[in-house]
Amino acid sequence: MRTGIVRHIVQFVLLVLIQVLILNKIRFGGYINPYVYVLFVMLLPVDIPGWLLLMSAFGMGLTIDLFSDTQGMHAAATVMLAFVRPGVIRMISGRPVFDPGTIPALSSMGTRWVLFYILILVFIHHTFLFFLEIFRFSEFFITLGRIALSTAITAIMVYIGFLLLDNPEKRNR
Amino acid sequence: MRNLFSFIARNYFFFVFLLLETLALIMVYQHQHYQRSYFASSANAVAGQVYKWSSGVTDYFSLRKANQQLAEENARLLHFTRESFLKTDRQVFTFRDTLYQRQYQYVNAEVVNSSVSRRDNYLTINKGKLHGIEPDMGVVTFNGIVGIVASVSDRFSSVISLLHKDMQISARIKKNDQIGTLLWEGYDYRKATMTYIPSHVALSVGDTIVSSGFSVIFPKDLFIGTISDFEIRRGDNYFSAEVELAIDFNKLKYVQVVNNLMLEEQQTLESQSENTAR
Structure with a gap:
């Protein structure tokens, strides 16, 4: 349990640094900005208490806001992601009961499960974020395009994150 | 009353969500309506410091380009110096010339963080209150307008870029x-x-x-x-x-912050005549 918390804190710091120092500086064709930091919320244990899940997401979002001049925007979108997460997990899981402390991973959940999990959550997060950023519907279709492209790229990066984190897990078991 | 408590306890997940989401949205609202609100801007000391370190590393990659740009600017400035003009008339009296009075002052600054991919873009520059920078000052380079200073901390300023939906x-x-x-x-x-x-x-x-x-x-x-x-x-x-x-x-790497020394005079005059017209 103790090592689990340390692990999540390390993931938090690493993802913030990757997001702020690398991804926010790369411009993929001008429009697209991947937000890979959402991986942090996705990797929290399945049975984490609800308040802790929401608070962690809020903390993550606020930290990203601090670094990118988007006061509250990432916090709002990430809290939204955390709010729908339990529902999404229930929806895509065939088996309703998990071992306590299960962390979403390729080895324990399978590729299909992880892919659905990533795509749904990233799409909800990005939709909320991009419309909050625009704050009007006059550029609706352009925004939709940005959401689709960014969702695809973020999802790919998050999936790579899952792949990278998977191997040591397998060796432990 | 007990029913109410048990209702909240049963649905606490939803209420915590509501609380945090409202908090975040209030912050978004404040930021959009009061651009100078200060809380989570990268003029903030912590973020500014991290970006300064990062810029300290990445600066080396663009040294060649920065040199070239500075050399070009030097050449351009040299063009206007007194040394590049031949004095043909000994009668010209330039000491304490009251014909010209300085209107604009420029402070040189380096961009330590910026974005172009969002709908509302901002820049952070490494000069702040200590260097005499105040909100609403303009930011320019020798070939164009960059933006307007939104908020300042002691050593950093956050600039609303021209690439922002509220900039006209x-x-x-x-x-x-x-x-x-x-x-x-x-x-x-x-x-x-x-x-x-x-x-x-x-x-x-x-x-x-x-x-x-x-x-x-x-x-x-x-x-x-x-x-x-x-x-x-x-x-x-x-x-x-x-x-x-x-x-x-x-x-964009180097910018100049413009301080209009006659701003107050012009604004006072304009508001005066608007008031008398009313």
Whole structure:
């Protein structure tokens, strides 16, 4: 349990640094900005208490806001992601009961499960974020395009994150 | 009452969500309506420091380009120095010349963080309150307008970029002195739109756009860019022109913050005459 918390804190710091120092500086064709930091919320244990899940997401979002001049925007979108997460997990899981402390991973959940999990959550997060950023519907279709492209790229990066984190897990078991 | 508590306890997940989401949205709202609100801007000391470290590393990669840019600027400035003019008239008396009075002061600054890919873009520069920078000062380079200072901390300032949906700048077509409004519609960071140009004006591709000097923030005749396309949009009775910006916001490294020394005088006068007219 103790090592689990340390692990999540390390993931938090690493993802913030990757997001702020690398991804926010790369411009993929001008429009697209991947937000890979959402991986942090996705990797929290399945049975984490609800308040802790929401608070962690809020903390993550606020930290990203601090670094990118988007006061509250990432916090709002990430809290939204955390709010729908339990529902999404229930929806895509065939088996309703998990071992306590299960962390979403390729080895324990399978590729299909992880892919659905990533795509749904990233799409909800990005939709909320991009419309909050625009704050009007006059550029609706352009925004939709940005959401689709960014969702695809973020999802790919998050999936790579899952792949990278998977191997040591397998060796432990 | 007990029922209420048990209801909240049963649905606490939803209520915590509601609380945090509301908190976040209030912050978004405050930021959008009071641009100077301070809490989570990267002018914030912590973020500013992290960006300073990061910039300290990445600066080395662009040294060659920075040198070249500085050399070009030097050459340009040398062009205007007194040494490059031959004094032909011994009667000229320049000491304490009251014909010219300084209106603009420039503070040199380095961009430590910026974005171009969002709809509302900001920059962070490494000069702040200690260097005399205040909110609402203009930020320019030798070939164009960069933005307006939104908030300052001791050593950093956060700048609203020209690439922001709330930015509208008064601009002038150089060849016929027509005034229009320059704004960014959010597709391509190399291109802005100049709108409200009267439909009788003769435009052509390649026309030079400069700043008008009508705002109290930016000096006049700063080169902004050239027209690359123009049209009368359906339902409008004025031209909208696509302007190719001279500044590449993606590789912007050094900027100048403009301090208008006569700003207060002009604003007081203008508000006075508005009041008497009323």
